[in-house]
Amino acid sequence: MLALSRGGKRLPVERWNPPHCGHSDMAIMADGTWFHAGTPIGRKELVQLFSSILRREPDGRHVLVTPVEKLDIDVADAPFVAVDADWQGSGPERQIVFRLNTDELVACGPDHGLDVRIDADGTPRPYLHVRGGLVALVNRATFYRLADLALAEGGEPPGLWSGGAFFAFMAG
Structure with missing residues (x-):
């Protein structure tokens, strides 16, 4: 994650404008638990990585965004x-x-x-x-x-x- 975050600096997800590629098959429950394909993500490092590329769109949707793709993620309450x-x-x-x-x-x-x-x-x-x-x-x-x-x-x-x-x- 350090390489992705460029030495601890926040990634510029707000500047990335990739094409929308569908749904990530991921969800964040009201208790903060992250799921993929219905299974909790057990590795905290993965959750930290995904949270670093999480963005809220102007229409209120939550997305995971990289320079090359944007995927929807379901959020029950707060991410x-x-x-x-x-x-x-x-x-x-x-x-x-x-x-x-x-x-x-x-x-x-x-x-x-x-x-x-x-x-x-x-x-x-x-x-x-x-x-x-x-x-x-x-x-x-x-x-x-x-x-x-x-x-x-x-x-x-x-x-x-x-x-x-x-x-x-x-x-x-």
Whole structure:
């Protein structure tokens, strides 16, 4: 993967415009598990490789893209899951860094916002912007840790600062 990522730099998938070649026979389940032909992909390195060529199209579809082909991939909810978070500082000086199920680290801030949507039943569904329209669902345990921190700090509406931006957890 290092060769494909050119020494750890992100691949320029947004600049690639290959022809559409059909469906990849791949899917990402709501829990973040990747499947090919109905079978879970067990090798984390393969998931990391595929996630590096994942792109969201303007029409909302998810595709795997290389310089020579583009294939659709089914995504049940979000293509990534934020499985943990750590932070330093407090208030406007705080920086929250999320770890995704692909081991990618994403620092929450103006370019990687946290959006808490509320389901019809009142359940919060927090999503972290990862890149190019791709998001990660923040898992329940991680969100509860962040909610506890927000509630301990008080404030209306409840929410947290990260990277100099405030992210409300619900409308005030």
